[in-house]
Amino acid sequence: MPASLARRRRAHLRTPIRAVDVEKVRSLGDLLTAFQSTSIQARNLGRCLEVWENALTDPKRPTILLGLSGPLIAAGLRKVLRDLVDWGLVDVVVTTGAVMYQDLYQTPQVGGVHWKGTPLADDVALRDLYIDRIYDTYVDELKFEETDRAIGRLTEQFPARPASSREFLQFLGERFTDPGSILATAARRGIPVFSPALIDSSIGIGLTLHYQKHRGGPRFILDAVRDNFELVQILTKSPRTAVVYIGGGTPKNWINDGIVMANYAFGREGEGHFYALQITTDVPHWGGLSGSTLDEAQSWGKISKTATRAMAHVDASIGLPLLAGALWDRRRVWQPRERLAFRWTGDELDLTREPAGGRPRRPRAKG
Amino acid sequence: MPASLARRRRAHLRTPIRAVDVEKVRSLGDLLTAFQSTSIQARNLGRCLEVWENALTDPKRPTILLGLSGPLIAAGLRKVLRDLVDWGLVDVVVTTGAVMYQDLYQTPQVGGVHWKGTPLADDVALRDLYIDRIYDTYVDELKFEETDRAIGRLTEQFPARPASSREFLQFLGERFTDPGSILATAARRGIPVFSPALIDSSIGIGLTLHYQKHRGGPRFILDAVRDNFELVQILTKSPRTAVVYIGGGTPKNWINDGIVMANYAFGREGEGHFYALQITTDVPHWGGLSGSTLDEAQSWGKISKTATRAMAHVDASIGLPLLAGALWDRRRVWQPRERLAFRWTGDELDLTREPAGGRPRRPRAKG
Amino acid sequence: MPASLARRRRAHLRTPIRAVDVEKVRSLGDLLTAFQSTSIQARNLGRCLEVWENALTDPKRPTILLGLSGPLIAAGLRKVLRDLVDWGLVDVVVTTGAVMYQDLYQTPQVGGVHWKGTPLADDVALRDLYIDRIYDTYVDELKFEETDRAIGRLTEQFPARPASSREFLQFLGERFTDPGSILATAARRGIPVFSPALIDSSIGIGLTLHYQKHRGGPRFILDAVRDNFELVQILTKSPRTAVVYIGGGTPKNWINDGIVMANYAFGREGEGHFYALQITTDVPHWGGLSGSTLDEAQSWGKISKTATRAMAHVDASIGLPLLAGALWDRRRVWQPRERLAFRWTGDELDLTREPAGGRPRRPRAKG
């Protein structure tokens, strides 16, 4: 073999795959580290951990935005998500309305429960029993009605003026004082939670009743464009940004478009997101945004040309606990990370850093 | 074999599969009819046609809502979608912002074009060339900027008051007078077009610039909850409803939730959607709304307990032209169908029927 | 904009997408041509047609190998597949045993029927009724037993010696004289049909009973490696090869590996397959062979470095009739193509060309 050929071969054959040895796996941190030396989606999941850790330890302290979609509460991820917020592993949450609605449904104030069901259920029979099905999980429609009433009552207390989804969700989070709640934890920690399609959820039912009741008079107006204006400020005041997408949908698209808007229309001097990871079950070849690669996003300037990025094709019910558990195992790495302090005067943001509170507070929730 | 066993067997073995004979297929109508006697997704696509036809010929004249998500303009479906609107095969459109934005990008006023590209492109190189990639298709960022400017100018002309996405999109549709445009055709035909997550699209960029410019003073406020209130009225004033979902996402969820809201919170006396069909590439077993079965939706009351429904797993770029072409072949069936007339006084809807205009007008568009 | 930038942009923005206009689609040929100017999977399906046509009109007359897997007979594709063989659009067939078994089940000698069923069936109840389910299709276990008996009787007449699956399937095809049968049509046309995993099918049941009966004495031995030897000869004696994969599985892998074996181990002077198209519902990112890209196959030498290739992600029940119908519309293009004559002396192949029989014979089958 000519030397030049051998050399070019060696350039490609540098890093061997190492087989996973489950006898040596003592923790989820071990497992994900082992995955980094394998292939296919295990490697991708391992790389997601690596990208997240890089974002957490970057001395420029990127702002980390978390996008949430899919049946995450049904999937048993409420505690995991609440922990990510409490531990400071994310700085901003963007979510479908459904995730937050089901988070509130489980607060002790309502007492809702997600129940084990079956995908082969007789749905017409369930209808008669006031049971709603989410694939293999049941929710209680009567408790949904209680959730609606609770949200409806609180909406009446909200000031009669235009506001963003972030303000309204913070208002709710402050009033559902459940340490196990994602929304309440975010409110306590000062983490902004946006829901750019909030009307497209059961939370929207209460808002629509409020609309009808106060129609023509002063009322709370969900001023959707204000969400954009607030997001632009967050991005503009962040020297760097990182994104963690659980699923796709509106949250992924909105966060990705946000950075384009900030850079192109609002004079932000910066690049696309600098770190990007996604857990998804969608695929690129349907051409939709949810399954589109993070490379494709680079052509749009959504993701920085030099971003580190990883995309793992795995159901979030499996992939997210693995990631979160591995991050917990390595908490010494990110415990010193400063927190962000978001202070809002109307729609105006003042964004500063605060020292980390030492080791993360022992979460009070039981899950 | 005992007679009872033979009888029970016969009850299951009633309708034979018939092999497709492409020599006898003279039209897309023929093909889809043939598909109805096959299996797997061809049968499902054939059933989608059947469900749609049933909705179109139901003497109670159901209101047909079309939900749109995915890269539909890139996929070459602009003419097909515009035809569905023009021919009266749908009465209400609910869409992601991106579909309408890319519809406007292609109007002669902007002159944008979708170009053939490749999924293996060098995305960092494309970035430098102001070319954005949608899987295997390129769009021109410079023309996107023109689209933004055109939308921005028009937004300045929109009244400084709260409005729904439907009002704003109708306003845009009336000003982009392209017979090939989906939005312009809807405006001309009086078909309402909603985008419940409108801020999550490039249209949102212009709206955010408008927000910033008029901040503190009077301005157009995208009053998201008003979308819900308008939708509830459409559903409440429709004796029956049918849904056609191309993809999933916010449009599917919002239309499905809408009927629950109307029935449960607004005293509509009716059931869930009476006809339902979906073309999707998502799958049920991830538990998300986009891929969830129309059976599951029955447990929620979103789909009527006695609804006819069909779900075909096929990319819309292939499945939708087949459906639309088959419907065109059978235009005699639906040509006599009355049109709906939507008359809005502020946020108040007056909904009446009008006689069909005979044969559908020869579409003027060139595609 | 600098001229060099403009020039580089133009190099990428050359071919516009053209929207499908179903009013102008008069045939499946029209539709697939229109698809070639769209995007996402419609374009890919259009390109599959183009690749197949290129193979059919290449003056070097490539040998075209068809790989078959999946529930193709249930899907109503028996007539389409039989036509591809009869019309000479493929020269060699490689198949799972199940496809050929279900082809024989439908011959008038057995009288089996595929029946419309439902994926929501009570499978335990079906078991008691001797009904077997293939997703949404039922087959009759009692007719399966008749099929087994018919195959079993014929196996007894097969010479007591080692033979390839090709010889055995040809033997069966000659004895099930149904013009609608794929296998019988292949036998009549002299098209070799291989099934490299034939024992993994119901045909294997009869073979195993034959084994048991003649154990220790002379018997028909399915000499699996002889299949490889015969395939190598076909490939070696073909100046060029083309592959058409419906699904993946063993047929795709075996045909792909075959050319590597012929080139690397048997001194064939040639490249990988020169034309390659696949219709599949699998995806690349699981790393399996069925969903792997035709690019990946180039690294192995399975597909020529300069091959034209296309891969469409669509269910075969929809995609294959579209392709076959478009090819039928364009039959003038491929009617003059010469036929291959396979003459076997034992395991030795003599491969020659014969003039096309003018226009394809009117198929006698009813489907």
Place this chain on the structure above:
Amino acid sequence: MPASLARRRRAHLRTPIRAVDVEKVRSLGDLLTAFQSTSIQARNLGRCLEVWENALTDPKRPTILLGLSGPLIAAGLRKVLRDLVDWGLVDVVVTTGAVMYQDLYQTPQVGGVHWKGTPLADDVALRDLYIDRIYDTYVDELKFEETDRAIGRLTEQFPARPASSREFLQFLGERFTDPGSILATAARRGIPVFSPALIDSSIGIGLTLHYQKHRGGPRFILDAVRDNFELVQILTKSPRTAVVYIGGGTPKNWINDGIVMANYAFGREGEGHFYALQITTDVPHWGGLSGSTLDEAQSWGKISKTATRAMAHVDASIGLPLLAGALWDRRRVWQPRERLAFRWTGDELDLTREPAGGRPRRPRAKG
């Protein structure tokens, strides 16, 4: 609410979902146990563990058959698979040829390595470098040639007579004495390994060269039907059977069909498989065997009407280490399980049980 309605509701709302708490997960056993109280695919994966444990602790001692397909060695699963064999968690292995070929490629005798690559590689360039790509992993074609030569040399030593794939693979396994090898470990443990489509793999290249060399004279004949006969005996002599499918393909189909063949054609007095679990990335709605539900298999009698079964949609690179690690954590449960002793006289099987060797031997492999 009427009492009867409340009672029927309670019957459905019995078992609450419990959120995963990663702070409390000390091991993979903990995690999978937690998954059993969640939803979507995490629950399914948890149920796979439960089904496997049930099979392992059933006092009737079912024979457990493992079906393997997909890029498992590339995925870093060689050690995990070897452990499953060594620990006695499976009794019979059915595999594609590729898995065993790549297992042998990694033996020290050959010294092959799987290397980290990228799915975005330039495949034509790799071709020139003698590097073959498996999605994101590279293998060395020069080492593949060494593997071929090693297998070729051994084939020459194999007796010149018809034999099953099981005999041939055992022969190879005895000669590649690598404690880290799946095949060698199976040979040492006396676990039969079948490959019903062995010719469809690189192992087939050596066999075809052997065929050519000894053509006309005495030679090793891969007597495919003998595989079926041997499998039937294993199933017939097992009072109960369990199946573990990693992926689908020929291994799943062959094991599923095998029990039908044994029961229907060979007078086995028993039911379908009594325990069944599958990890797959395929989906049911394409109608293929790989993705078909275990319920569908019940209609065929492949899976017992009363079987416990579970199917998790997750990539094996992630799902299998989780399962194997959880089983290792719970090794006290299955350590007392008796081993099976397979003794073959020609094609005749004598199947007996042997006491467990106490705790599993410390695996000698390094992975």
